[in-house]
Amino acid sequence: MTRAFRTTRPMRTLLETLAAGNGEWRYGYDLSRETGLKSGTLYPLLMRFSERGWVEARWAEAAAQGRPPRRMVRLSAEGRRSAGELAAGPARPRELKPA
Amino acid sequence: MSAWRSRLEMLLTAGSVNMSSARREWVRAAIAEIQALPEGESALRWSFGAASMIVRDLGEQALLPWRREKGRSPPARFIAAASFLLLLPPAFGILVAAPQAGWLIAALAAASLSAWMNVGAVVQSMPLSGLLYVVSLRLRPLNLLLLASAGGIAAMLISHSSPFY
Numbered sequence: 001m002t003r004a005f006r007t008t009r010p011m012r013t014l015l016e017t018l019a020a021g022n023g024e025w026r027y028g029y030d031l032s033r034e035t036g037l038k039s040g041t042l043y044p045l046l047m048r049f050s051e052r053g054w055v056e057a058r059w060a061e062a063a064a065q066g067r068p069p070r071r072m073v074r075l076s077a078e079g080r081r082s083a084g085e086l087a088a089g090p091a092r093p094r095e096l097k098p099a
Numbered sequence: 100m101s102a103w104r105s106r107l108e109m110l111l112t113a114g115s116v117n118m119s120s121a122r123r124e125w126v127r128a129a130i131a132e133i134q135a136l137p138e139g140e141s142a143l144r145w146s147f148g149a150a151s152m153i154v155r156d157l158g159e160q161a162l163l164p165w166r167r168e169k170g171r172s173p174p175a176r177f178i179a180a181a182s183f184l185l186l187l188p189p190a191f192g193i194l195v196a197a198p199q200a201g202w203l204i205a206a207l208a209a210a211s212l213s214a215w216m217n218v219g220a221v222v223q224s225m226p227l228s229g230l231l232y233v234v235s236l237r238l239r240p241l242n243l244l245l246l247a248s249a250g251g252i253a254a255m256l257i258s259h260s261s262p263f264y
Binding site: 027028029041043047050063067068070071 | 125127130132145149
């Protein structure tokens with residue numbers, strides 16, 4: 001069973017940024033630049049979002065030979081619903097129910 | 100492509116091998132971005148994030164062996180390195196410094212933690228039925244050696260703390 005988890009400012013910022021992407025696939029670095037989140041905060045958040053079905057992820061083809069493929073993410077329908085709930089909700093941190 | 104970025108990437112990829120598979124995917128995603136960072140962007144700073152995820156996952160596996168992914172080998176080398184570092188202060192205290200009461204408790208805790216981590220690396224349990232488990236021993240010489248060292252150090256610490264000492 002997935003536990004409810006407390007919403008935090010970084011989580012809210014990331015959800016809002018992903019929601020603003022309108023279903024567009026995004027790279028981790030671009031998200032980090034836009035949200036100001038460091039990789040050590042961004043990726044654990046994406047991992048938690050993925051566990052809850054809030055984001056979809058796929059590996060993009062390598063841009064050049066010898067380079068590893070990059071991972072792209074976008075908000076799922078469930079993630080958009082949660083982002084909408086957060087946007088409509090109070091500004092203080094609160095418990096958000098899992099998908 | 101910067102050579103040192105490639106080396107950083109290889110180092111982190113090697114560190115992520117023993118991670119639980121779901122988390123490893125995301126760490127690999129962070130590692131893959133290193134080559135894509137524009138010039139002037141600190142790849143080292145970016146790598147700290149990936150490294151912290153690796154250390155956290157391996158640390159959890161070392162300290163909470165029952166939460167490890169089924170069928171996954173324990174991060175034996177990480178456990179060996181971490182438990183060796185944990186044993187250094189107690190060993191130093193026994194061999195060089197004069198042990199004192201507060202220090203003895205901390206040293207005993209460090210030796211016990213080191214032993215616990217290595218027990219998790221060498222003992223494997225598989226559920227048989229209900230509460231019955233089959234326990235087997237993995238032959239990992241380094242972890243067994245560290246387990247014995249932790250036991251020895253703990254025994255010496257206890258003898259130091261004895262009222263007859």
